Amino acid sequence: MTTGKTAPRRLSIFGSTGSIGRNTLNVVEHLGGRDNFEISVLTGNGNVELLARQAKASGARLAVTASDRHYESLKSALSGSGIAVASGKSGLMEAADREADWVMAAIVGTAGLAPTLAAARRGADIALANKECLVSAGDLFLKSIREGGGKLLPVDSEHNAIFQVLEESQRHAVERVILTASGGPFRTASLKEMADVTVETARAHPNWSMGLKISIDSASMFNKALEMIEARHLFGLAPEQIEVILHPQSIIHSMVGYTDGSVLAQLGAPDMRTAIGYALSFPRRPNLPIERLDFARLARLDFEAPDEVRFPALRLARLAMTRGGVQGAVLNGAKEVALQAFIEGRLSFLAMADITERVMDDLAHLPPAAGMDDVFSADSQARQRASELMKLDLVG
Numbered sequence: 001m002t003t004g005k006t007a008p009r010r011l012s013i014f015g016s017t018g019s020i021g022r023n024t025l026n027v028v029e030h031l032g033g034r035d036n037f038e039i040s041v042l043t044g045n046g047n048v049e050l051l052a053r054q055a056k057a058s059g060a061r062l063a064v065t066a067s068d069r070h071y072e073s074l075k076s077a078l079s080g081s082g083i084a085v086a087s088g089k090s091g092l093m094e095a096a097d098r099e100a101d102w103v104m105a106a107i108v109g110t111a112g113l114a115p116t117l118a119a120a121r122r123g124a125d126i127a128l129a130n131k132e133c134l135v136s137a138g139d140l141f142l143k144s145i146r147e148g149g150g151k152l153l154p155v156d157s158e159h160n161a162i163f164q165v166l167e168e169s170q171r172h173a174v175e176r177v178i179l180t181a182s183g184g185p186f187r188t189a190s191l192k193e194m195a196d197v198t199v200e201t202a203r204a205h206p207n208w209s210m211g212l213k214i215s216i217d218s219a220s221m222f223n224k225a226l227e228m229i230e231a232r233h234l235f236g237l238a239p240e241q242i243e244v245i246l247h248p249q250s251i252i253h254s255m256v257g258y259t260d261g262s263v264l265a266q267l268g269a270p271d272m273r274t275a276i277g278y279a280l281s282f283p284r285r286p287n288l289p290i291e292r293l294d295f296a297r298l299a300r301l302d303f304e305a306p307d308e309v310r311f312p313a314l315r316l317a318r319l320a321m322t323r324g325g326v327q328g329a330v331l332n333g334a335k336e337v338a339l340q341a342f343i344e345g346r347l348s349f350l351a352m353a354d355i356t357e358r359v360m361d362d363l364a365h366l367p368p369a370a371g372m373d374d375v376f377s378a379d380s381q382a383r384q385r386a387s388e389l390m391k392l393d394l395v396g
Helices: 019-030 048-058 068-077 088-097 110-122 138-148 157-165 168-173 212-220 222-235 272-281 313-323 327-343 351-362 372-391
Strands: 009-014 037-044 062-065 084-087 102-105 125-128 152-154 174-181 242-246 252-258 263-267
Touching: 009 019, 009 088, 009 110, 019 037, 019 048, 019 102, 019 272, 037 048, 037 088, 048 062, 048 068, 062 068, 062 088, 068 084, 084 088, 088 110, 102 110, 110 125, 110 138, 110 327, 110 372, 125 272, 138 222, 152 157, 152 222, 152 272, 157 174, 157 222, 157 252, 157 263, 157 272, 168 174, 174 222, 212 222, 212 327, 222 242, 222 313, 222 327, 222 351, 313 327, 313 351, 327 351, 327 372, 351 372
Parallel strands: 009 037, 009 102, 037 062, 062 084, 102 125, 125 152, 174 242
Antiparallel strands: 174 252, 252 263
């Protein structure tokens, strides 16, 4: 006699120790934890102590650190738990091959490309928080999703908002999408003030709690630039259909404009658990402990056009989309090198865009990608050229 109880849903969380990963585990626990979900894999990087705690608490079958040098520490921390341990690129690919119905792809940077693609080809539903999959390899990634037969569920708050309000039966009537941006800590800063920005001031986002690199990307609006390229691939849009508007309250997460003049928006508190919960429960809406909006207290919602002189990353995104090919991979690779140089004090805040544009121009001749090797080659060439430019002191 059957009880009618369904088997727990199998989940893998790539990047469980980051902000998105931690919020995903919070949502899983709120929605029933082990009663409703089975954690197949958790992956992290250097925060071995947290990864081990997460693996034990969730009952994960496999824990993977992306860094081989942390393997022994993770193995020791999980000794006697029965949880398998792996590390490095091979460990991430083992994670991708493990059976899971739903994969949170939240590994930051190009390190997340290969395992996410492998999980997509296997047919898992991909909750996408890794930007590089679409920015660097959009066409190839979407092909993997189609061939695998799984769903692609955007987790970035902006793309998740569009996903919620874009009526599938009305795609032909979509005129534009409008990505909102808070403007970050330098929304009203002058160019002169931005020239002296430090890592500490750049990481202080006014609304969202995020990791160091994502916070700085948000402050420079490179984060929004990457989201523009992602939106093009996710929703099949032309570059001119993608707009950005500054909205300092971060209450409207994005909008879709239709040919009849209607604009549909998704609103909510700035809490990533909303987007994660929707992706995890799609097409249902879960009951989550998210702050409810009090419109009387909000009183007003403000909007401003972005200044592409102070935030040139937006212009570079349009340039990459217009050029096509591997320019997204080039933009991202050069930006990552410039970002790391800024964090280490070797490059100024404003020079991150300068060096990225120079690299994009230098590598504008690269052909479109026929496969992932071409994507990785473009990324490698962009990183090498960015490093060369900084050694030549061609940027400040």
